[in-house]
Amino acid sequence: MRPRRQGAGDARAAAQEAVRAELRPGQSVELLKELHILTRDGLMNQDSRRKLKQVYHLYQFIEPLLQEVAADGHAPLLADHGAGKSYLGFILYDLFFKPLGRGEIVGIEWRAELVQRSRALAQQLSFARMRFLDMSVADAAQADLPGRFDVVTALHACDTATDDAIAFGLAKQARHMVLVPCCQAEAAAHLRRNKALQLARTPLAELWRHPIHTRELGSQITNVLRCLYLEASGYQVTVTELVGWEHSLKNELILARYTGQKKRSARERLQAIGEEFGLQDLLQTRYPA
Template sequence: MSEAIETFWSTARRAVRSGRLAKLTLSKPRRKDPATPRNLYARPVEVKGEMVLQVTHRYADREEVKNYAPETGLDYLADQLADTYYNGDLFTLDEQLSLLQSRKGNARLRGEPARHETTTVDHNRQKYRDIPADRPYLHALGITTEDAQVTAAGRRKYKQINKFVEIVDKLVQQHPLPAGAHIVDMGSGSGYLTFALYDHLTHTLGLDVRVTGVELRPQLVEKCRGIAADNGFTHLQFVEGYIDSYHPERLDVLIALHACDTATDDALYQGLAAGAEIMIVAPCCQKQVRRDMEVPDDLRPLLDSGIMLERQAAMLTDGLRALYLQGRGYATKTFEFIPLEHTAKNVMITAVKSDKQAGGGAREQWETLKQRFGVRRHYLEELLEKGNTAASR
């Protein structure tokens, strides 16, 4: 065994014993054989109170997962690297090592600083949220190259994907989903976040969920359906339709990212009507309130410029949305999704169904804000009022 290979596996074993292993992948098969997985992806997980090394075998048309005792799993991976794969990548909390082997048998080791935050062992094991760049659907979506390298054009989208998955992970950890939960991504577009979300919830967290992407453009729906089928994502589907016309029998988690103007309100109304456990929206193009706003005299020096008024209208629109959700029993947070240098559409609102009784405080606050800025109507409020009227008939 060469020094490079010995160092790679001794580092891996040390990381496993100390609880500092994040993930380990083997790639670049030595032979083209449909019976050989394209790559192996291993990570530590807790199953029934015991830590195991979970190894995902990724074939062209499916995935198979097997759990091993940690040391046994490393022995298995070492045998696979020796006989079946050329390359290995090891991620620990302290470092990243890449083992590269040539067809002539030469091996070299490349080391880089770790990308992972140092946290407690238990937290890392349960909440490691990185979407690996070697996921086949990322290449199909144009984010990575064939050899699993993030492209220059895909870097911003890859960062968004991982940040989004991190946000959802925290929400479902704090508010566990029921078995068979249905997650709907309203306006799923090209499906970047939809695929990553399904992958993380089903393969990383092992949850029993169904995910549906709703998209108006038929060409995107067909493309996403094909990628889902190619990756064996059996509980991920894409349907063609408008946000306000898709009414599933069950909706546990609502997602609507960058749904333009009142389309965000249509999505929120769907979630409220269905009693969704969690809602996540990143609004954009907030024009409806802007058209109705009247600037208070004492704020004219601040809001006389078009750009400042536009920003104030966006803040008011989203602030009212959060208050409407609070008034109906949801705990809400409004925060920056990702830094502005990655996208200007960077505000996100999350809402989690709360056990606390909804009081009148939120209602009083939104009426005060509406009066302050001369807002006579808000589209979400109108939808809710129509829904209440229809329900009372």
């Protein structure tokens, strides 16, 4: 019996070592356990591994932006919208802000119980330069916050919360925005509302005649409008995949860097798409001139 117990112990130790090999250098194991990415035994299931891979992959895009912002001793200020359980915010702090020794992360989340949990965890881990606000993304621009933020993130902020994060970034003159949209429904609702009129007006309306096409096209158009709006507002925009499609269907990553060069052609195309698809009301609400 004793050799069997020893063998089981060796197998567990090997599994723990394999998990540690997947972590970033200096990554807090205690943090990952508190976020339930690791079990109390230091192991990881497939769902947690997928979640961690997404956050790590996003970190690869955000880290160079933070390094750029932190040059010359500047203290980076980052707003994490739709923070949820703050996986992204905590890992950004653990891997970048903590060793940097300066800068602050502000997590914005409307679910009060998640905000309280994040505050308690930040205190437990002595992550002193993290704070969390119990409010919607839409209300954050009017909150008592600094007038400028360096980086604005929104990881899987649902439906119009991504648009609210963009509005916040514009209001706070963000140098960078990192957005992973999720569950866009507003444009699809506008398409459904005007479907009969558009079917009579243009054959393009066949693109959203069937409900499933309405949903998918609405999602696609929403992200196209967001990119054009950012370009019209002075940002250089890059669109890429967050991770492989086998890991998540909500996989589009929008990176926006402020250049100050407002593209008139982007504004014109934004208006043209709105007119072609009958989305003028949406433009006035979400992407005003």
